[in-house]
Amino acid sequence: MEVAREIYWNIGHGVVIPMCILAFTAMGVICWGFWKRLPIWRQGKPLNRIDRYDERVKRMLSDVFSQSKIFRVTDGGIFHSVFFWSFLVLFAGTMLVMFQADFFTPVLQVNLLSGEFYKGFSLVLDIAGILAIVMLIGLFIRRFIIKPDGLEIVRDDYLVLQLLFAILITGFLIEGARMAATEMQQNPALALFSPGGLLAGQLFTTMTADTLLLSHKVLWWLHFALVLGFFCAIPYTKLRHILTTSANAFFAPFEPKGAIATINMEDDTVEQFGAAAITDLTWKDIFDADACTSCKRCQDRCPAATTGKPLSPMKIIKQIGELAEGNPAGNLIETVTQDALWSCTTCRACQDVCPANIEHVNKILEMRRNLTLMEGAFPGDEVKTAVNNIEVNGNPFGLTFAARGDWAEGLDLKIMGQDSDVDILYFVGCYASFDRRNQSVARNFIIICNAAGIKVGILGKEEKCCGEPVRKLGNEYLYQMTAAENIELIKAYDVKKIVTACPHCFNTLARDYKDLGLEVPVEHYTTYINTLLQSDRLRLTPEAFSYTYHDSCYLGRYMDIIEQPRAVLNQAGGSIREMDKNGYDSFCCSAGGGRIIAEEKLGSKISEVRIKMATDTGAPLLVSNCPFCLTMFEDGIKTGGAEGQLQVRDLAEIVAERIAA
Amino acid sequence: MKLLVCIKQVPDLESRFKPNSEGVWYNETDLAFRMNEYDEYAVEQAVQLREKMGDGCELTVLSIGPDRVVEAIKKSLAMGCDNAVHVQDSAASSKDPWQIASIISAYAKDKGFDVIFTGMQSQDRGSAQVGVTVAEQLGIACTTTVVGFVYDNGTITARRELEGGIKAAVKLNTPALVTCQLGLNIPRYPTLPNIMKAKKKEIVAIPVADLLNEAPLAATTSFHPPAKKGGGIVLEGDVGELVDKVIAILKDKTAVLR
Numbered sequence: 041m042e043v044a045r046e047i048y049w050n051i052g053h054g055v056v057i058p059m060c061i062l063a064f065t066a067m068g069v070i071c072w073g074f075w076k077r078l079p080i081w082r083q084g085k086p087l088n089r090i091d092r093y094d095e096r097v098k099r100m101l102s103d104v105f106s107q108s109k110i111f112r113v114t115d116g117g118i119f120h121s122v123f124f125w126s127f128l129v130l131f132a133g134t135m136l137v138m139f140q141a142d143f144f145t146p147v148l149q150v151n152l153l154s155g156e157f158y159k160g161f162s163l164v165l166d167i168a169g170i171l172a173i174v175m176l177i178g179l180f181i182r183r184f185i186i187k188p189d190g191l192e193i194v195r196d197d198y199l200v201l202q203l204l205f206a207i208l209i210t211g212f213l214i215e216g217a218r219m220a221a222t223e224m225q226q227n228p229a230l231a232l233f234s235p236g237g238l239l240a241g242q243l244f245t246t247m248t249a250d251t252l253l254l255s256h257k258v259l260w261w262l263h264f265a266l267v268l269g270f271f272c273a274i275p276y277t278k279l280r281h282i283l284t285t286s287a288n289a290f291f292a293p294f295e296p297k298g299a300i301a302t303i304n305m306e307d308d309t310v311e312q313f314g315a316a317a318i319t320d321l322t323w324k325d326i327f328d329a330d331a332c333t334s335c336k337r338c339q340d341r342c343p344a345a346t347t348g349k350p351l352s353p354m355k356i357i358k359q360i361g362e363l364a365e366g367n368p369a370g371n372l373i374e375t376v377t378q379d380a381l382w383s384c385t386t387c388r389a390c391q392d393v394c395p396a397n398i399e400h401v402n403k404i405l406e407m408r409r410n411l412t413l414m415e416g417a418f419p420g421d422e423v424k425t426a427v428n429n430i431e432v433n434g435n436p437f438g439l440t441f442a443a444r445g446d447w448a449e450g451l452d453l454k455i456m457g458q459d460s461d462v463d464i465l466y467f468v469g470c471y472a473s474f475d476r477r478n479q480s481v482a483r484n485f486i487i488i489c490n491a492a493g494i495k496v497g498i499l500g501k502e503e504k505c506c507g508e509p510v511r512k513l514g515n516e517y518l519y520q521m522t523a524a525e526n527i528e529l530i531k532a533y534d535v536k537k538i539v540t541a542c543p544h545c546f547n548t549l550a551r552d553y554k555d556l557g558l559e560v561p562v563e564h565y566t567t568y569i570n571t572l573l574q575s576d577r578l579r580l581t582p583e584a585f586s587y588t589y590h591d592s593c594y595l596g597r598y599m600d601i602i603e604q605p606r607a608v609l610n611q612a613g614g615s616i617r618e619m620d621k622n623g624y625d626s627f628c629c630s631a632g633g634g635r636i637i638a639e640e641k642l643g644s645k646i647s648e649v650r651i652k653m654a655t656d657t658g659a660p661l662l663v664s665n666c667p668f669c670l671t672m673f674e675d676g677i678k679t680g681g682a683e684g685q686l687q688v689r690d691l692a693e694i695v696a697e698r699i700a701a
Numbered sequence: 702m703k704l705l706v707c708i709k710q711v712p713d714l715e716s717r718f719k720p721n722s723e724g725v726w727y728n729e730t731d732l733a734f735r736m737n738e739y740d741e742y743a744v745e746q747a748v749q750l751r752e753k754m755g756d757g758c759e760l761t762v763l764s765i766g767p768d769r770v771v772e773a774i775k776k777s778l779a780m781g782c783d784n785a786v787h788v789q790d791s792a793a794s795s796k797d798p799w800q801i802a803s804i805i806s807a808y809a810k811d812k813g814f815d816v817i818f819t820g821m822q823s824q825d826r827g828s829a830q831v832g833v834t835v836a837e838q839l840g841i842a843c844t845t846t847v848v849g850f851v852y853d854n855g856t857i858t859a860r861r862e863l864e865g866g867i868k869a870a871v872k873l874n875t876p877a878l879v880t881c882q883l884g885l886n887i888p889r890y891p892t893l894p895n896i897m898k899a900k901k902k903e904i905v906a907i908p909v910a911d912l913l914n915e916a917p918l919a920a921t922t923s924f925h926p927p928a929k930k931g932g933g934i935v936l937e938g939d940v941g942e943l944v945d946k947v948i949a950i951l952k953d954k955t956a957v958l959r
Contacts, residue, residue, distance in 0.1 A: 308897050308900075308901075311894050313893050313894075413892060413893035413894075414892050414893070414894070415892065416889050416890035416891060416892050417890075418890070421887075424890060427890070428735075431735075432713050432733045432734075432735045433713060433715065433733045434733075438713070438715055439715055440713065440715045440716045440717055440731070440733065441731075441733055442716070442717055442731035442732075443717070501731070516893075517893050517896060
């Protein structure tokens with residue numbers, strides 16, 4: 041006898057019409073709920089995030105169904121992902137049952153849900169149901185018993201967990217009731233393929249047949265009502281993330297990471313810059329608040345939040361959502377607070393880890409732009425001085441621009457103004473030009489290039505700050521002024537390739553300057569040296585050393601350059617001891633986002649926290665690839681009491697010492 | 702109400718100064734220029750008064766010098782000045798304070814300015830004479846080194862900084878001239894809309910010959926770095942020996958042990 045089960049057993053096919061009506065009503069409630077939210081999102085400025093439709097759909101499907109962004113963080117992520125897949129299987133199974141009952145059987149007169157397939161189907165769905173329940177219990181314990189730091193508990197959390205739990209339990213109870221009346225008696229062998237139902241069925245074995253049938257009917261309707269409740273709750277509770285977070289995977293930007301809208305300074309009709317109100321943001325910025333699930337992963341990673349500064353990326357997203365919904369005319373910057381905005385190092389850890397594709401950093405930058413361009417505000421007087429210095433002398437130190445190339449005295453390189461026949465233009469940057477510690481990096485980079493037979497040119501006193509710190513502080517005007525001068529200069533020398541030893545200069549020249557018309561290829565010295573090694577133009581005599589490596593934010597997270605510097609260091613004889621937070625999970629040194637020119641007055645020192653992570657590896661050497669990081673770590677080693685225990689050096693210094701004779 | 706603020710563009714003090722070929726002033730190669738620091742306080746105070754007085758008030762900024770001084774004028778306009786005058790003079794640096802003051806007063810004499818603001822002194826020449834001389838030439842009241850400024854109905858109440866940190870309060874009736882000192886205010890950073898607006902404001906250019914009829918009274922005869930005296934000495938070695946060396950030096954070169 042081929043096994044199967046009777047669909048709508050004890051309920052009757054007459055239920056199809058009312059069931060459909062109710063289901064469509066629930067769908068209507070969902071649509072209505074989101075329709076009512078549309079005006080909230082539409083308060084934002086327009087932004088095209090529906091171009092390249094196919095790619096967006098593909099990305100969304102892969103993001104959602106793979107759950108890769110969710111289980112990247114195992115805490116909570118594993119439970120969520122397994123629950124999602126289990127629930128998906130249950131949903132698909134229910135859909136299959138529906139198609140079987142209302143399409144395959146009446147129209148095609150075939151029964152898919154029979155025989156061996158039915159057995160497998162039943163087993164898979166039961167296992168999915170059991171897994172979903174186990175995951176829910178895990179999520180429940182995590183949220184209500186373990187209570188991870190910073191995880192808020194709100195009304196929705198109780199509601200959603202109870203609702204999902206009730207749906208799953210009633211599902212098994214219906215199955216159990218049906219099985220108690222049918223296969224547990226008639227075909228116990230088949231019942232083994234429904235382990236969950238078999239277990240639940242034990243509750244019904246002592247019932248009279250009438251009570252059993254009635255219980256089954258009541259449970260069926262209860263289960264159905266709960267499912268309808270689940271659908272109806274989607275737009276009004278955290279469950280909305282099922283749609284909004286998925287949609288955010290569709291709406292996510294295609295621009296290179298770190299791309300910032302370049303303000304058109306020629307347009308003198310614009311009188312408002314940056315964001316001071318909800319309406320100055322884009323619709324996507326507001327939508328992001330609806331996509332946020334308050335998982336607080338951003339907050340856990342934020343170097344500012346974890347060192348006691350008044351910034352939580354999650355809180356900012358929430359505040360935007362609350363203003364958009366409850367007080368659209370409210371002052372955005374007052375709500376978020378200046379201290380929170382200035383605390384951001386733009387390290388991108390929040391955005392990188394966000395499973396909902398929320399764009400935190402540019403919102404902060406837009407608000408900073410408002411503070412800087414509309415209010416002339418600064419995080420501190422020292423920053424105002426540094427910005428003035430950049431205006432006057434093209435560097436934040438206020439040292440004379442005429443001395444910018446002095447570090448290069450006696451080295452084998454060319455000053456572009458005198459001879460521009462070079463293989464690469466080395467864009468030195470302010471720190472390597474003026475800061476004694478970082479001048480060593482510049483000199484060593486030249487030594488490396490010399491050894492590889494590369495003709496290097498520098499702009500010398502003609503070079504100016506790339507503009508990155510001021511841009512990240514919101515001063516788009518000064519950024520564009522200095523950038524324009526650099527670009528004009530570089531273009532005039534017909535440069536073939538630019539190499540920088542600073543990830544901030546690198547990001548700015550390679551990506552941001554494109555918007556202002558610079559098309560020359562730009563490379564960071566770590567990959568450049570790696571290529572020289574690979575192509576055998578540069579040869580090293582390895583000398584063993586143990587090290588830990590700091591991925592600077594703007595090289596790792598922003599530019600995906602993670603392996604190459606390690607390859608170079610390993611080729612130089614290094615054996616790495618990774619810090620827990622490395623690669624994409626690296627922890628900022630504190631100096632990004634223009635913070636390099638600001639004093640760290642709030643909370644504890646980020647650099648000391650990072651130095652602690654480095655000393656915890658036991659390695660005596662910390663290798664960096666960024667002048668800002670090097671500066672912060674030299675400082676952090678001294679103030680954090682790690683002198684004698686840890687030394688920080690730049691990759692170029694390590695390599696130059698090992699050049700083969 | 703009419704206000705005037707006089708500004709000078711000076712080299713950044715971090716620059717490397719070299720005497721020019723005549724040896725009477727600095728060579729401008731490799732110098733970065735900016736607004737004289739004290740003049741920034743003057744502009745800020747003038748703008749604050751302008752904002753307080755509202756629409757009936759008009760603030761003019763004036764600067765004397767070559768074309769590069771337009772940058773400083775633009776900054777003043779972006780900070781909030783209404784009008785600008787550029788007295789074109791490519792040889793301004795060779796003029797003495799009397800001549801500079803005469804140019805300003807020649808411009809201001811028939812304009813009826815109620816308050817004139819200047820910096821206490823310039824960061825490069827540092828004569829501190831221009832402001833007071835202008836007041837004298839115009840025959841108006843003047844006070845210097847102002848660190849506090851209140852204007853009320855034709856009367857200025859100013860706080861002055863004297864030697865040793867002592868403060869003095871003075872009252873003077875307009876028309877008057879004040880020279881501004883560090884501590885008076887914190888100059889604002891121009892906002893972008895104001896920078897944009899400033900770009901459209903007209904800068905009236907006046908050739909210096911139209912305003913100057915005075916000969917210099919004090920000519921600069923030489924501009925040179927101070928003669929190198931003996932540099933510092935770094936002593937190294939055993940502490941006992943170091944003590945002996947220090948005592949020997951103190952005996953030899955100073956009077957403290959005699």
